[in-house]
Amino acid sequence: xxxxxxxxxxxxLGVTVALxxxxxxxxxxxxxxxxxxxxxxxxxxxxxxxxxVLLNFRSYDTLLEIAVLLLAVVVALALREAQPDRxxxxxxxxxxxxxxxxxxxxxxxxxxxxxxxxxxxxPGGAFQAGSVLAAAGxxxxxxxxxxxxxxxxxxxxxGLALGLLTFLGIGMLVMLPxxxxxxxxxxxxxxxxxxxxxxxxxxxxxxxxxxFRLNPPYADDPDDARxxxxxxx
Amino acid sequence: MSGAISGxxxxxxxxxxxxxxxxxxxxxxxxIVRRLLAFNIMGSGVFLVLVxxxxxxxxxxxxxxxxxxxxxxxxxxxxxxxxxxxxRWYRASGRTDLPEDT
Numbered sequence: 001x002x003x004x005x006x007x008x009x010x011x012x013l014g015v016t017v018a019l020x021x022x023x024x025x026x027x028x029x030x031x032x033x034x035x036x037x038x039x040x041x042x043x044x045x046x047x048x049x050x051x052x053v054l055l056n057f058r059s060y061d062t063l064l065e066i067a068v069l070l071l072a073v074v075v076a077l078a079l080r081e082a083q084p085d086r087x088x089x090x091x092x093x094x095x096x097x098x099x100x101x102x103x104x105x106x107x108x109x110x111x112x113x114x115x116x117x118x119x120x121x122x123p124g125g126a127f128q129a130g131s132v133l134a135a136a137g138x139x140x141x142x143x144x145x146x147x148x149x150x151x152x153x154x155x156x157x158x159g160l161a162l163g164l165l166t167f168l169g170i171g172m173l174v175m176l177p178x179x180x181x182x183x184x185x186x187x188x189x190x191x192x193x194x195x196x197x198x199x200x201x202x203x204x205x206x207x208x209x210x211x212f213r214l215n216p217p218y219a220d221d222p223d224d225a226r227x228x229x230x231x232x233x
Numbered sequence: 234m235s236g237a238i239s240g241x242x243x244x245x246x247x248x249x250x251x252x253x254x255x256x257x258x259x260x261x262x263x264x265i266v267r268r269l270l271a272f273n274i275m276g277s278g279v280f281l282v283l284v285x286x287x288x289x290x291x292x293x294x295x296x297x298x299x300x301x302x303x304x305x306x307x308x309x310x311x312x313x314x315x316x317x318x319x320x321r322w323y324r325a326s327g328r329t330d331l332p333e334d335t
Contacts, residue, residue, distance in 0.1 A: 008260035016253030023245045023286065034292045049295035050302070058299065065303040072310040076317045127306050204306060211313035215320065 045189025047121040054125065055193045059182045063171065066164045066200065069207045073160055076214045097143045108136040116201050120190065126163075126197040130204025137209035150213070160210065163203025167196050241288045248281025263330040265319050269312060276308050 037049050037057065044052035054062050112132040119125030140147075149155050170192055171182040179185075184192050251274055258271030280301045287297040323329060 005261050008257055011260070012253045012257040015256060016249055019249040019252060019282075020246055023242065023249060023282065026286070033294045033296050037295050049293075050298045053295045053299040054302065058296070061300070062303055065307055068307055069310050072307075072314040076314050079317050079321055125302070127302050131306065131309075207310060208306075208313075211310055211317075215313065215316055 043186040043189070045184065045186065045191075045193050046119070048119065048123070050123070051119045051125050051193070054127075055196060056184060056189060059167075059171070063164070063167050063182070066167060066203070069204065070160060070164050073207050073210050073214075076211055080214045092142055092144065094143070097139075098145075101139060101143045101145070104139065105136055108132055108139075112136070112201065112205075116197055119197060120194070126200035127204060129197075129201040131208065133201065133205030134208030134212070137205065138212050141209075141213065150209075156206065156210065159206045160203060163196075163200040166199040170196055241285060244285030245282050246285075248278040248283075248285055250278070251275070251281060252278030254278075263334050265322070265329060265331065266316075269315050269319070273308065273312060276304075280304060 034049075037053060040057065041047070041049065041052060044056045046052050046056070112129040115124040115132060116126065116129040117124075119129075170184075174184055174192070175181060177185070255271045255273070255275030255278060258274065259268055262268055262271060283297040283301050287294040
């Protein structure tokens with residue numbers, strides 16, 4: 001056991017030193033990407049280079065990443081539903097948490113909206129706004145506040161798929177004039193990106209929240225579960 | 234470029250250090266949740282290297298930044314999925330490690 005730890009330590013030290021050396025001696029990039037991005041900015045429809053890369057120049061990557069998120073939540077749903085249903089036990093009975101929620105929740109919603117809007121010209125965007133939305137949902141869940149629509153399977157699934165479907169739909173709609181997939185016309189690029197970001201924010205928030213809700217605090221231990229069914233004398 | 238200990242390389246080297254620490258945790262521990270944590274630390278190291286190397290003398294390169302922001306959200310989602318799978322494994326077998334590791 002000690003030998004294993006020593007061996008692992010030496011290996012990791014070697015990898016770390018090699019990586020540090022690689023960072024120091026890395027070759028200079030051949031392409032000047034910042035310059036190319038800056039040159040293409042006027043036709044992107046937004047003013048912030050990261051948002052432009054994310055949703056215009058390399059939107060194919062982003063589309064596939066949204067698909068990965070959807071896939072993760074679909075797998076989690078499939079695994080969850082095979083388990084026996086049990087009554088929900090979540091919600092900390094904490095008056096302080098509930099009181100703070102009343103202050104925090106409107107603030108978080110405003111921050112999410114601001115981040116989404118700010119993405120066009122400064123750091124921000126769908127991923128950040130979606131994460132804030134999901135955090136608000138997690139806090140609500142911890143405070144024991146339930147929302148009936150989150151138990152409506154059809155509604156939740158539609159919300160989960162909304163972002164990817166809108167992204168795909170707009171990507172194919174712009175093909176009508178005969179341009180490649182996801183090539184937005186420069187005149188409407190800003191509006192199209194805002195619509196995509198709005199639906200992505202909702203879907204990302206709902207995806208992260210669903211993944212949290214799919215891990216309810218059950219007694220996982222097989223022995224514990226048996227002990228609950230038949231209390232010991 | 235060699236020998237330059239400039240400010241922007243600090244982030245990349247912190248990332249390298251995190252990656253090494255995570256790799257050690259990943260090898261040294263057998264508990265699957267500890268391994269997941271170690272794996273996430275390795276991932277954070279990779280993100281830091283990408284973001285750190287994206288800023289050199291010619292300004293900030295937005296392409297790795299865009300990659301990292303989607304990467305963070307995907308990493309969170311995959312961690313949650315891994316936890317769902319781990320809990321199913323624990324419920325089914327009562328074990329916290331994988332049989333191949335022992």
